[in-house]
Amino acid sequence: MLLTSRRPRAVLLAVASATLVAATLPPPGPLGIGDPLFPYLGNPGYDVLTYDLDFTYGGDNTKPLDAITKIDARATERLDRINLDFTHGEVRSVEVNGSAAEFVTAEEDLVVTPARPVGTGARIRITVHHTSDPSGPGGGWLRTADGLAMANQADAAHRVFPGNDHPADKAYFTFRVTAPAGLTVVANGLPEGKTRKGANTTWVYRTSHPMATELAQVSIGDSAVIHREGPDGLPVRDVVPAADRELLEPWLRKTPDQLRWMERQVGPYPFETYGVLIAGADTGFELETQTLSLFERALFTRPEYPEWYVDAVMVHELAHQWFGNSVSPHRWSDLWLNEGHATWYEARYAAEHAGKPLADRMRSAYTRSDGWRAAGGPPAAPEPPTAGRQISLFRPVVYDGSALILYALRQEIGDAAFQRLERDWVRDHRDATATTADFVALASEAAGRDLRDFLGPWLYGKKTPPMPGHPDWRSTPPAERTVAR
Structure with missing residues (x-):
């Protein structure tokens, strides 16, 4: 027995201090950064700098993957505990700065108590040994006919790996994926090599630009990777089921010209590579x-989808690389900036390449706009998603209902000012996040006058404002429409 009265005074003080901290800490619980649509998403107190994700896939897409997630971050305040978003996986151990840390789960948070508190401004290395489970609904891993892919939007990345699962905290990613040697692995960014060891191969990819967790992608399967060149030598690589390579080639070869078209609209492509991943899965x-x-x-094989429609959808996702990926929403209520712009360029492409008049699509959207606002809220203040169905956030009001705002803005300030705004937007906020208020301010600068009074009702009004240049356009509430039977 060691008598406490014989301990050195410094030891007694340290024990007393630790006891006092433990006594004053509240019970572990989920935290959030205050997003009104996802109140427990993201975590305060630190800024993630890098993720290093290590997955081991055994070849059965129904079984959990062994995984190690390493997070380098910087504390923005003193941290006695560190909350990470994580659910649907087994946590085996956690280390903070090389020392074992205690951890518990609280709803969809992994709450970590480091051996020593982390001071403001200090660097943090968090290492979590865990599993990553592809089973069950809710997004995250997507099971394909020959393996796995990821579908993390809006809040499903933390079903795959622990992290700060909110687009406001972007970081650089490294992926290390070990899979049976007969399979192909592709991830965000560019390859940094692969190593064969016995029956398995480890593939490494790294991003050159920061990325939101919801945009992470890992494809594992019996895939063909087709390489070609885009504008200014941009490496373009497409990933498709190996058996479908020839079938899908007519679509794949369109990407370089689509890239050139988008660059003519808004400026240089913002990342190190691009390509499409076509998965053998029914996602909707x-x-x-x-x-x-x-x-x-x-999308590419069903005959009821006309060519012009598929082309436009391809451009929609391509436009997101600028709007949503390079310039990410600061809060999920800024989602209209992503989807409104992607829909805008999708519609513009269809107008130029397939003779689908932009004004016709916008007038159709205007007719439905009041109904969309009533059902889902205004574009910049959408209603929260249905509980348990986070994807329900993606309603018509954030697509055509938000593209309608851009059409109204162009009508109001003219095409030259609008084009200047679009290019300035993706240049000024590249690799960062931005808000609706930022967009209004930049639009005002492009127009040479304050546009808050003009854009406010379009962004936040329950009713759709009059369309500049089209005084005859009317928006009909749902109850006043004639239902065809």
């Missing part, structure tokens, strides 16, 4: 994962 959506947009195979 396409997704702008950074540098490697995800598409479901059916």
